[in-house]
Amino acid sequence: MDTKFHRLTTSICSKDSMTTPEPQAHLTHVRTDGSAHMVDVTDKAITTRTAVAEGYVITRPDVIEQLFDATLPKGDALPVARVAGIMGAKKTPEIIPLCHPLPLGKITVDFQRMEDRVRIEALVKTTGVTGVEMEALTAVSTASLTVFDMIKAVDKQATITGLRVLEKSGGKSGDWSVER
Incomplete structure (x- = not known):
C-alpha cells in the first residue's frame, strides 16, 4: 500500500486528525484536514471529452429472448432502459456528490444480445473542463437497474455485473482505452 495514502487514510480515520492533518497525498477531492471538497476546475482548458462505459445484466437465455x-x-424493457440511462447520465451530479454539472452534448445507450446476458454500453460526450466518465457509468448503471427491474418478475436471480469505463478522450490526461 502507498505509504502516503496509508498515512492520509489513517489520519482521516483517527481522532488526532483534527489537530495534525497529514498532507493531501494527491487525492484531489480531499483537503489537508481530511474533509471532502469539489475540485476547482475553473482554470482547466475546455476540450471535447468523451467516455464509453459498459455493464452486463446476466439472466437466463429464455429471459434474454x-x-x-x-x-x-412488464413490457418492452429496452426502450425504457435506454431513456433511463440517458436520464441517469443527465442526473449524475445530483446523485454523485462531488461531480460537476456538465452540459452533455451526446448520450447514447445501446444493448447487445448475448446468450445469457445483455451487454449495455453508454457513450457520453461534452465540451467542457472535466471528463464524463461518471456520466457514462451512471448511464450504464441506470439502464442496468431498469433492465433488472423489468425482468425480475421472471428471473429473481438476475445479476448486474462488469460495470467499467472502456475508454475516455480529451482533457489534460489524454486518451486511453482498456483492452477488449
Whole structure:
C-alpha cells in the first residue's frame, strides 16, 4: 500500500486528525484536514471529452429472448432502459456528490444480445473542463437497474455485473482505452 495514502487514510480515520492533518497525498477531492471538497476546475482548458462505459445484466437465455422480443410481462424493457440511462447520465451530479454539472452534448445507450446476458454500453460526450466518465457509468448503471427491474418478475436471480469505463478522450490526461 502507498505509504502516503496509508498515512492520509489513517489520519482521516483517527481522532488526532483534527489537530495534525497529514498532507493531501494527491487525492484531489480531499483537503489537508481530511474533509471532502469539489475540485476547482475553473482554470482547466475546455476540450471535447468523451467516455464509453459498459455493464452486463446476466439472466437466463429464455429471459434474454423475452427481453429482445419485447414480450416481458412488464413490457418492452429496452426502450425504457435506454431513456433511463440517458436520464441517469443527465442526473449524475445530483446523485454523485462531488461531480460537476456538465452540459452533455451526446448520450447514447445501446444493448447487445448475448446468450445469457445483455451487454449495455453508454457513450457520453461534452465540451467542457472535466471528463464524463461518471456520466457514462451512471448511464450504464441506470439502464442496468431498469433492465433488472423489468425482468425480475421472471428471473429473481438476475445479476448486474462488469460495470467499467472502456475508454475516455480529451482533457489534460489524454486518451486511453482498456483492452477488449
